[in-house]
Amino acid sequence: MRAWVPAILRGLLLLVLIAFLVSPGSFEPLLKPLVQPNAPAIYNQGSLLSLTLLHLRTVLIATLAATIIAVLLAILVTRPFGAEFLALSRSLVNIGQTFPPVAVLALAVPAVGFGEKPTLIALFLYGLLPIFENTLTALTNLPRSVMEAARGSGMTPLQRLIQVELPLSLPVVVAGIRLSVVISLATATIGSTVAAKTLGEVIIAGLQSNNLAFVLQGGLIVGALAVLIYDGLSAVEAMIARRTGAA
């Protein structure tokens, strides 16, 4: 396949997504065959656009928090004074991953109430592992000769971290963020079971009223977002990797 074909497909997907969110009504004829005669074909209990934006906001906040904590944690345990905590932090983050998000929601609701908060907690815990693991891998696999040169030229530990270790680790860290975002985009839908405003509302409404069109709309929007964001971050990653000569 020619190189520009995927790019064009992505562009088309983005256009269709935007068109659908701005004017869902114009897609009604396409979805009509999926529903019973009197049922609505387009989600009618709120704006799809605002739900999408809220969904994205939830994922963004959770990923941002997960990135900050995971990267800081990875930096900490790769410093000489933090080496003892390497095993401990690994298992902590792994526990975050093994805990089912639904269980986190169930446990978090009594503590913080319904709404966005329990969803953020679940997404945050779920997003930690890929970012932490990737940052750790990157920081512990830097080229020896480069690290040696950084020390030999008289950089302090902090200067080495900021000027050499982090810039060189960036492509792998971004790869971790990319995985985390995609997981969070999908997982955020179940946040609607505890009244978080996400695209999960559309899917749940569809399941409750046996409306296939609703389920499809919610699912496809989340899917399209995941594909587009995944591709976008892949491109960012490749760009950084090219600049650092790692490619």
Add this chain to the structure above:
Amino acid sequence: MIEIDAITKRYDGVTVVDNVSMVIEPRTVTVVVGTSGSGKTTLIRMINRLVEASEGAIRLDGEDNRSIPGYELRRRIGYAIQGHGLFPHRTVAQNIATVPGLLGWTKARTDAKVEELLTLFQLDPKTFGPRYPHELSGGQQQRVGVARALAAEPNVLLMDEPFGALDPIIRAKAQEDLLAIQKHFGTTIVLVTHDMNEAFHLADKIAVMDKGRVVQYGPPAELVRAPATPFVETLIGDAERPFRLLSIAKTGAAAEPGEAEGEPIREDRSQQEALADLIWSGRDALPVISRNGVPMGRVTLDAILKRAARPR
């Protein structure tokens, strides 16, 4: 001047460098040779404190190298390593500007230095300055690595097998460049290698290390004439001895008055090269000329052979 005073390094009770004392004269090239695991790398890494000594002291121009923090010390000492260790995310110019940047030089001064060094290493600043290390050939990367080590005008340059990754032709060129640079800046160079040809080619003095100790430290000719231990003898190689002697002496030193036919040889070529010329061209004598092409007499096969014989 670098004074190494009874320095010892132990790792978990294993002695890697054992009570080494030596004085390295300023503006000379000292080559540390030895087998792998002989402690030669550890020894030079103690000079810039990438490795902290267990016992003993190292003084640079009379000042103990522990009197300032390690990172400040390392900014004053050039350090070049095998495989260059260039920062892949920084351009050639940014790489060379590393230590000036750490020292807080002004941009104008840094830029001027980068340009000077690139020119000195025969890399056009306009072409190579903005490139990234992965866009250079191995030889170019190595030159940039040495240029980076020299950027802050250090008095001392430590080199750990700097030419180890280069092919023989580029390596010979890199060695010539290094000698020229050393003359240009008057830098004191301490170089680690396991290549004896390289050691004889570059060194004013050679230190031979064996099992953590310096078993002999002296000018190359002395190592050939009077090897201190059987290990030094093995390292130099029985079959190589006469050629090593010739390789460190200049043709000019063997010249005598007289005439000879054919292609002349320059007086600053090694006597080994003169011998090779004599054998290859089947002559008994070569005309010798100065660097400027002025005739200086001749060098005979006999004179060369005498000089290659075991000294008495």
